[in-house]
Amino acid sequence: MADHLLQVEDLKQYFPVRTGFLQSRQLKAVDGVSFHIDAGETLGLVGESGCGKTTVGRSLLRLYKPTGGTIRFKGELVDDESIKRLRKQMQVVFQDPYSSLNPRMTVADIIGEPLDIHKLYKTEKEREEKVVQLLELVGLNSDHKRRYAHEFSGGQRQRIGIARALAVDPEFIVADEPVSALDVSIQAQIINTFVELQERLGLAYLFIAHDLHVVHHVSRRIAVMYLGKIVETASADQVIASPLHPYTASLISAIPVADPDKARTRHRIVLEGEVPSPLNIPEGCSFRPRCRYATEICAEQTPQLRELAPGHEVACWNPLFD
Amino acid sequence: MSQSPLLQVRNLHTIFPTESGEVRAVNGINFSLARGKVLGIVGESGSGKSVTAYSILRILDNPGKITQGSVLFEEEDLVRLSPGEMRHVRGAKISIIFQDPMTSLNPVYTVGNQLSEAIRLHTRRNRQQARARALEMLTLVGVNEPEKRLKQYPYQLSGGMRQRVMIAMALACEPDILIADEPTTALDVTIQAQILELMQDLKEKLGMAIIMITHDLGVIAEMCDEIIVMYAGRVCERGTAEEIFYNPRHEYTKGLLRSIPKLETGKGRLMPIGGSPVDLLNLPEGCAFAARCDSAMKICLREQPEELRINEHHLASCWLNVKNQMEGGQEHG
Numbered sequence: 201m202a203d204h205l206l207q208v209e210d211l212k213q214y215f216p217v218r219t220g221f222l223q224s225r226q227l228k229a230v231d232g233v234s235f236h237i238d239a240g241e242t243l244g245l246v247g248e249s250g251c252g253k254t255t256v257g258r259s260l261l262r263l264y265k266p267t268g269g270t271i272r273f274k275g276e277l278v279d280d281e282s283i284k285r286l287r288k289q290m291q292v293v294f295q296d297p298y299s300s301l302n303p304r305m306t307v308a309d310i311i312g313e314p315l316d317i318h319k320l321y322k323t324e325k326e327r328e329e330k331v332v333q334l335l336e337l338v339g340l341n342s343d344h345k346r347r348y349a350h351e352f353s354g355g356q357r358q359r360i361g362i363a364r365a366l367a368v369d370p371e372f373i374v375a376d377e378p379v380s381a382l383d384v385s386i387q388a389q390i391i392n393t394f395v396e397l398q399e400r401l402g403l404a405y406l407f408i409a410h411d412l413h414v415v416h417h418v419s420r421r422i423a424v425m426y427l428g429k430i431v432e433t434a435s436a437d438q439v440i441a442s443p444l445h446p447y448t449a450s451l452i453s454a455i456p457v458a459d460p461d462k463a464r465t466r467h468r469i470v471l472e473g474e475v476p477s478p479l480n481i482p483e484g485c486s487f488r489p490r491c492r493y494a495t496e497i498c499a500e501q502t503p504q505l506r507e508l509a510p511g512h513e514v515a516c517w518n519p520l521f522d
Numbered sequence: 523m524s525q526s527p528l529l530q531v532r533n534l535h536t537i538f539p540t541e542s543g544e545v546r547a548v549n550g551i552n553f554s555l556a557r558g559k560v561l562g563i564v565g566e567s568g569s570g571k572s573v574t575a576y577s578i579l580r581i582l583d584n585p586g587k588i589t590q591g592s593v594l595f596e597e598e599d600l601v602r603l604s605p606g607e608m609r610h611v612r613g614a615k616i617s618i619i620f621q622d623p624m625t626s627l628n629p630v631y632t633v634g635n636q637l638s639e640a641i642r643l644h645t646r647r648n649r650q651q652a653r654a655r656a657l658e659m660l661t662l663v664g665v666n667e668p669e670k671r672l673k674q675y676p677y678q679l680s681g682g683m684r685q686r687v688m689i690a691m692a693l694a695c696e697p698d699i700l701i702a703d704e705p706t707t708a709l710d711v712t713i714q715a716q717i718l719e720l721m722q723d724l725k726e727k728l729g730m731a732i733i734m735i736t737h738d739l740g741v742i743a744e745m746c747d748e749i750i751v752m753y754a755g756r757v758c759e760r761g762t763a764e765e766i767f768y769n770p771r772h773e774y775t776k777g778l779l780r781s782i783p784k785l786e787t788g789k790g791r792l793m794p795i796g797g798s799p800v801d802l803l804n805l806p807e808g809c810a811f812a813a814r815c816d817s818a819m820k821i822c823l824r825e826q827p828e829e830l831r832i833n834e835h836h837l838a839s840c841w842l843n844v845k846n847q848m849e850g851g852q853e854h855g
Contacts, residue, residue, distance in 0.1 A: 248712065248713075353798045353799060383799065384737060384778060384782060385794060386566075386794070387794075388783075388792040388793065388794030391783070391794075392794060395791070410711070412785070416783065416785055417783035450712060451711060454711040454712045454715035455711055455785075456715075458739040459743055460768075461764075463740075468715060470712075470719055471712045471716070474682055474713065
């Protein structure tokens with residue numbers, strides 16, 4: 201078990217939601233999720249809004265206190281006590297580069313703050329050198345350090361966010377939709393930065409995104425989430441080339457293809473209906489109401505993840521073999 | 523591209539005067555739209571694609587104003603219409619749906635109320651007839667339980683449902699042109715697929731033309747007959763979808779097409795466009811894209827390229843094309 205950098209077992213994250221006077225219900229944002237990430241690899245986590253992918257990322261870092269399950273980092277249990285130390289090794293990059301940087305702080309202070317907290321320098325000069333090193337690492341330069349976040353474009357701000365995460369020299373980064381707020385031409389720059397940093401520093405990523413193209417590009421393996429559960433995991437190429445879960449297949453087919461000829465000739469699976477409310481998850485398989493392959497058993501029993509091919513797990517009673 | 527076009531935009535300029543100077547959002551763009559066709563306008567944030575749409579409908583936010591150019595629709599110049607005359611065009615002849623269906627619906631009126639209001643404003647229907655029409659429209663756009671939805675408020679609907687209501691409202695008076703400003707950007711991919719299919723379906727049924735504004739090249743490829751690529755308030759190139767995707771003749775378009783990750787191609791590095799988006803307050807003298815262009819020549823920094831006809835279906839504004847043509851029409855590599 202200690203082989204994996206990060207090992208997540210049966211992670212549950214419920215939130216109480218008030219539904220009326222003195223009444224409340226559990227919103228099961230994440231409901232029994234297990235996965236692992238090895239050192240230096242990227243696991244992509246995809247799904248639609250409300251599927252719980254961001255919550256998974258935040259629970260890993262104990263930004264929320266998980267309702268159930270265990271998280272181990274290098275074999276060590278992540279709890280209230282150990283997280284203070286472990287945050288030096290586990291960091292996060294947020295989606296919105298506009299709201300995740302303090303507008304009153306200079307770039308040097310934003311990047312220097314984690315160095316202060318973890319006491320990673322001896323002299324002021326050393327701190328400054330580290331800040332400049334970090335700026336250069338993410339493709340900015342030392343002229344930028346006295347400026348404020350509002351002086352930068354979206355892509356540059358995301359670079360500052362990455363530099364802040366790298367300040368403590370972590371081994372693992374949760375990247376929560378890090379490029380979805382950026383323009384297409386800038387997205388590619390930031391994706392390249394993530395890939396380059398991984399090669400240079402041996403980082404492991406949990407790369408959370410709704411865009412399968414982006415996730416496929418950066419990930420070795422992909423996990424697909426639907427309503428708080430992982431419904432399929434496999435290597436990035438397997439997921440795209442031979443999806444076994446009907447939801448994964450429809451997700452892939454729903455992505456518009458930037459190629460007019462292909463777009464006009466291909467057959468698209470358009471899903472009926474919408475994602476049910478996580479307050480009101482259907483019994484059995486939660487994808488059943490939208491699934492064209494659903495049978496009786498799907499309404500009765502919740503399918504568990506099963507390994508159907510080497511490294512390819514799917515939670516479905518009627519997987520797509522052809 | 524021939525015949526008499528339904529809509530013709532000529533040399534349109536729109537500016538926003540601000541304290542720190544004039545933001546030149548749209549700088550002399552030209553295009554035309556034929557009846558029943560789908561025209562895509564693609565570009566990054568700040569490229570002027572939405573401002574173009576708002577200029578056509580004259581719904582620019584303060585202090586934006588059109589300073590030059592014309593928008594010809596049915597032989598009338600919309601730029602010169604009085605506000606009263608313009609009101610008869612909006613919603614009735616040309617209507618628009620916005621990116622965020624939550625903020626474009628009024629939260630304190632029911633769906634039925636808002637739909638009927640739009641219908642009664644532009645047609646001679648009475649209250650009951652308008653309500654019947656509203657019901658008909660909701661059914662047309664695939665809203666389930668339309669009777670019940672009429673009595674509901676926007677907050678009670680999901681994002682996809684709200685966008686369907688917006689489409690129903692926009693189409694209730696059977697406009698000639700529907701402008702869709704990033705209609706699916708706020709939606710999940712599976713819901714996006716539903717909405718795009720609905721729009722294609724309705725286009726066939728009602729025969730309207732669509733102007734589709736988006737930053738998503740995938741959506742453009744799926745929907746559009748013709749494409750305009752915009753950068754810094756100018757048109758880089760325009761032409762049929764095939765021409766733009768398979769024979770791009772502007773370095774910005776080429777860069778955009780290279781920079782998107784594709785499922786088929788291998789991993790490795792993406793080829794991004796370097797640099798940062800242009801500052802609209804300080805537009806450069808020459809080609810706005812020159813600072814980010816790997817093939818920029820001296821002239822690109824000094825002078826704006828003219829629009830050059832590449833072939834019957836394709837126009838582009840890039841000095842490289844001019845250079846190639848002078849060198850004997852050799853294919854530029």
